Amino acid sequence: MLIDWFTVGAQALNFLILVWLLKRFLYKPILNAIDAREKRIATELADADAKKAEALQERNEFQHKNEEFDQQxxxxxxxxxxxxxxxxxxxxxxxxxxxxxxxxxxxxxxxxxxxxxxxxxxxxxxxxxxxxxxxxxxxxAGANLEERMVAVFVRRLSELAAAEKALLTTGLKASVSPVTVRTTFELSSTQSAAVEDAIRETLDLETPIRFETSPDLIAGIELTTNGHKLAWSIADYLVSLKHGVDGLLAERER
Amino acid sequence: MRLSPDEIIFWQHGFIKLNATVVFTWGLMLVLTAGSIRITHKLSRDLNRSRWQNLLEIVVTGIEKQIEEVGLPQPRKYLGFLGTLFLFVASASLSTVIPGYEPPTGSLSTTAALALCVFVAVPLFGIEEQGVGSYFKSYMEPTFIMLPFNIISEISRTLALAVRLFGNMMSGTMIIGILLTITPFLFPIVMAMLGLLTGMVQAYIFSILAAVYIAAAARVKTPRPEPDSDG
Structure with missing residues (x-):
């Protein structure tokens, strides 16, 4: 007989006991250890992932800040x-x-x-x-010059145009102040008489005539009343020359 | 001619007898349990671990993976039964290198006992997974006419399981015995090495078949997911 039924039962029991023993002493501890290790590894990986994410976030933040700073x-x-x-x-x-x-x-x-x-x-x-x-x-200038001057004055007086003569006459007559004749040097009596005569004759004048000397004229004779003047003098010539020169200069300056 | 270690009887009291099969089984149980206790006594949960722990982890996870590949989605539930089956048969075969040792799996009583355990375990796991009604209904599928055939198939495959393991283990011993009488010295050594290989293969086949039966019984009748197109 190949099958011994007692042995079959005993072996089945043995096998069940072995199953329990190995479950208790082999599979459970080993699987627990493996599980614990895997859990630990998973935890560490998750931790690492979290850290990585955190680092990434920090890096992004930093980068952002950096960019902001750069822009600023x-x-x-x-x-x-x-x-x-x-x-x-x-x-x-x-x-x-x-x-x-x-x-x-x-x-x-x-x-x-x-x-x-x-x-x-x-x-x-x-x-x-x-x-x-x-x-x-x-x-x-001297006496002879005076003489010539008086002559010239008399001549000019006589040569005055009628209109001018009338103007002068009315001016002289209207004035209250005496007519003044100014010369550089004092005229001799004959000269002054000649001048007076010429004036009176030409201008038909009644008012007294006063004679004055004025060195400013250089050489000349001048008949003035208020506002009117009849004169011949070198100073006049010089003044007109001066005016001419000044005018010329002014023109050139412009 | 001795076919089975059952025939070596150390002690007998009526029906109860202590034969070599039981004794060697106890020896194997002692070695396996003591080794497990010794190694798992100081288990490391860190990344660093001892070589022995590493070996056991490889063995356990390897068995777990095999069970999963057979089609049992929760391998840990079946690891105790199927793993022990494999370890017991494998260690029984590997121990044939020890002189004077007779593999307990070379006894039909042992293989019948193991096959009976599988025979009982298959419906138990099936009922646990599917529920009583649903499991027994599966015997009457596709129609109730199939019920006797299903029962016959269940019994016959248990028998086949027992005889297959017994035949292989016994034949190894037998062949060595025969060859020793014909060509001593060299050839039996080669055959012994071959026997180790076939022992391992038988251990694998035995536990895988058990796993397949359990998987077939425990499969809940849900539409199976379509396999991946790139699988």
């Missing part, structure tokens, strides 16, 4: 550059304006100086010329 810096920098540029242009403008003003002022000053110098020179020249002329004429 760029904005500030560009603003500062713009401001500096504007300031520079403003300063340059001011400097240019100041320089232009200074230049204009200097040019003006120069022009003024030049003008003044030129005026001074022309004035001096004129003065010198006139002084020389005056001196020469003064030196030359």
């Amino acid at each position: 810096r760029k904005a500030l920098f560009s603003k500062a550059t713009d401001e500096a540029q504007a300031e520079r242009e403003k300063l340059l403008d001011e400097a240019r304006q100041a320089a232009a003003a200074l230049l204009a002022k200097r040019q003006e000053t120069l022009r003024n100086d030049e003008h003044n110098l030129w005026q001074e020179i022309s004035r001096r020249t004129r003065q010198e010329v006139f002084a020389i002329a005056r001196k020469t004429l003064t030196d030359l």
Whole structure:
């Protein structure tokens, strides 16, 4: 008989006992250990993932901040550059304006100086010329000259145009103050008489005539009443010459 | 000619007898349990672990994976039964290298006992998974006419399981015995090595078949998910 039923039962029992024993001592502890390890690994992996996510987030945050900072810096920098540029242009403008003003002022000053110098020179020249002329004429003036002057005065008086003569006459007659005849040197009695005669004759004058001397005239004779004057003098010529020269200079300056 | 270690009887009292099969089984049980206790006594839960622990982990997870591949989605539930089946048969075969040792699986009584355990375990797991009514209804499918055939198939496959293991284990011993008388020295060693291999293969086949039967019984009648197209 190949099958011994007692042995079959015993072996079945043995097998069941072995199942229990191995379950108790082999599978359970081993599986528990494996589970614990896997759990631990999973925890560690999750932990690592969390840390990684956190790190990523922090990195993103940092990057974001960095970008923000960069932008801010760029904005500030560009603003500062713009401001500096504007300031520079403003300063340059001011400097240019100041320089232009200074230049204009200097040019003006120069022009003024030049003008003044030129005026001074022309004035001096004129003065010198006139002084020389005056001196020469003064030196030359004398009794004979007076005589000639009186003659000329008388002649001019007689040669006056009718309208002019009438104007002068009315002017002289209307005046209350006496008629004054001014000469450089004191006239001799004959001369003064001749002058008086000529005046009275020409102008039909009743008012008294007063004779005065005035060295300003250089050489000449002058008939004045209030507002009217009939004169011949070298000073007059000089004055008209001076006027002519001044006019010429003024024209040239322009 | 001795066919089975059952015939070596150490002690007998009437019906009760202590033969080599039972004794060697106890020996194997002792070794397996003591080894497990010894190794799992100081289990490491860290990443660093001893070589022995590593070996046991490989064995346990390997069995677990095999059960899962057969089609049992919760392998831990069946690990105790199927794993012990495999370990017992495998260690019984591997121990044939020890001189004087007779593999308990070379006894038809042992293989019948194991097959009976499977025979009982299959409906138990099936009932546990599907419920009593649903499980026994599966015997009458597709029609009630199939009931006797299903029962016959259940019994015959248990018998086949027992005889297959017994035949293989016994034949190993037998062949060595015969060859020893014909060509001593070299050839029996080769055959012994071959016997180790076939022992391992038989252990694998026995437990895988048991797993397949349990899987067939425990399968809940739900539409199976379509296999992946890239699978």
